[in-house]
Amino acid sequence: MDLSSNPGTVPLTRTEMKCLTMIAEGYTEEEIGRELTLSKEETTAVLNVVVIKLGSPNRMAAIGKAMRLGMISCN
Template sequence: MDLGKDRGLLPFTRTELECLRKCAMGKTDLQIGLELELTAGEVASVLNVVMLKLRVPNRLAGLAKAGRLGLVDQIDC
């Protein structure tokens, strides 16, 4: 998917976007993993890659930036 590339970011995979969106809904790594048939550790790794691609230091900053970019629904932090 080229959703990130259009914004000057590296492109995101479908799994990365799904994990990001579920994280934005407040789901834990374990919950996301159960839904996507991944381990909690794999989800954490995927989300770490997402944060690197978004060029942010942590998930909270990543969710805020993803909301501004329209990658996830706006959330109140």
């Protein structure tokens, strides 16, 4: 998946949004996987796609960008 030409413009799927929200709330990959019935590896892959889609260098930056864009909020 090459999204590098237009990062941050590809919408996230429901699963990607849920994983992003849960990781931002402090859940581990294992906990997210149990909640969403994904393996740890699948969870990791989903989160890696989120980072790419948001055009971020890492998960923390993706969380920050998603918060600034109003995509997620942490309570």
